[in-house]
Amino acid sequence: MNEYQITAYAKINLGLDVVKRLPDGYHQVKMIMQSIGIRDELLLEKAGHGVTFTTDSEELPADESNLACRAARLMLEKYRISGGVRIHLQKNIPIAAGMAGGSADAAAVMKGMNRLFDLDAPLSQLMEYGVSIGADVPYCILGGTALAEGIGEKLTPLPPIPACRILAAKPDISVSTRYVYEHLDARGIPCHPDIDGMEAAVRAGDLPGILCRMANVLEAVTVPAHPVISTLKNRMLKLGAEGSLMSGSGPTVFGIFTDPQAALSALEQLQKDGLARQVFLTEPV
Numbered sequence: 659m660n661e662y663q664i665t666a667y668a669k670i671n672l673g674l675d676v677v678k679r680l681p682d683g684y685h686q687v688k689m690i691m692q693s694i695g696i697r698d699e700l701l702l703e704k705a706g707h708g709v710t711f712t713t714d715s716e717e718l719p720a721d722e723s724n725l726a727c728r729a730a731r732l733m734l735e736k737y738r739i740s741g742g743v744r745i746h747l748q749k750n751i752p753i754a755a756g757m758a759g760g761s762a763d764a765a766a767v768m769k770g771m772n773r774l775f776d777l778d779a780p781l782s783q784l785m786e787y788g789v790s791i792g793a794d795v796p797y798c799i800l801g802g803t804a805l806a807e808g809i810g811e812k813l814t815p816l817p818p819i820p821a822c823r824i825l826a827a828k829p830d831i832s833v834s835t836r837y838v839y840e841h842l843d844a845r846g847i848p849c850h851p852d853i854d855g856m857e858a859a860v861r862a863g864d865l866p867g868i869l870c871r872m873a874n875v876l877e878a879v880t881v882p883a884h885p886v887i888s889t890l891k892n893r894m895l896k897l898g899a900e901g902s903l904m905s906g907s908g909p910t911v912f913g914i915f916t917d918p919q920a921a922l923s924a925l926e927q928l929q930k931d932g933l934a935r936q937v938f939l940t941e942p943v
């Protein structure tokens with residue numbers, strides 16, 4: 659095999675809690691993660707030496723700092739691969755949006771190179787290496803529905819959530835994950851989301867039980883800085899979403915619908931509203 663094509667899926671956080679700030683500046687979190695159908699496509703090809711990277715995105719660095727390149731370098735080093743790899747990234751996942759697009763690309767490169775170079779490495783090992791690139795990379799390697807603890811790298815796979823439609827809207831602002839965590843008062847969180855209850859609801863296939871526990875403590879930082887997030891949440895609820903939340907550190911807002919027709923009408927309405935630059939109607943993966 660000389661080339662391998664792989665899809666990288668975005669994620670949303672159905673619930674996001676911060677347990678405490680750790681001495682090294684990281685945060686101990688407790689989150690319910692869900693892959694969704696917004697996707698990047700990556701083409702990996704064997705090449706002479708090192709990592710060559712191209713992308714159709716004008717907003718992304720095409721150098722060493724790209725997480726896809728960093729993942730490829732890590733794989734070449736860890737598995738002592740003598741050849742190199744050429745990567746082309748077709749970017750669709752909104753950037754700096756709270757949907758882990760960069761981590762998803764890194765995860766896809768690691769999984770793809772595992773196949774391309776016949777490494778036969780277990781996913782658990784890729785996940786262990788992947789955390790050095792980003793705390794969300796191990797989850798992106800696993801995918802699906804999962805409980806994430808520690809700094810996000812301690813994962814418990816969960817059964818798929820019940821069928822639903824997910825409307826995701828990214829306003830025309832970018833939010834730095836680092837800024838949000840640095841400005842979070844981890845000791846002053848007034849009310850922690852019920853992540854244990856949400857995990858039980860996921861296990862029971864209880865969508866109303868999931869919806870009523872949707873909460874994200876990072877909204878306390880991002881929403882005051884960008885009130886459009888709150889406007890979008892309210893708009894989605896008004897348009898028939900049964901739950902609506904900011905994903906990750908934002909600014910993407912998602913709404914969950916059980917009625918496909920309502921979801922479609924909400925998509926059309928949001929596209930007309932102009933509150934968000936990018937709007938997607940998708941499903942859990």
Ligand code: ATP
Nearest residue numbers: 724725753754755756757758759760761763835906
């Ligand atoms: P998270 O939800 O994990 O916090 P995010 O969705 O907020 O992530 P990303 O889209 O992963 O954010 O991008 C964060 C930063 O990483 C951006 O500043 C971007 O320039 C950089 N970056 C590097 N490589 C990539 C990549 N392949 N895709 C997206 N962003 C990348």
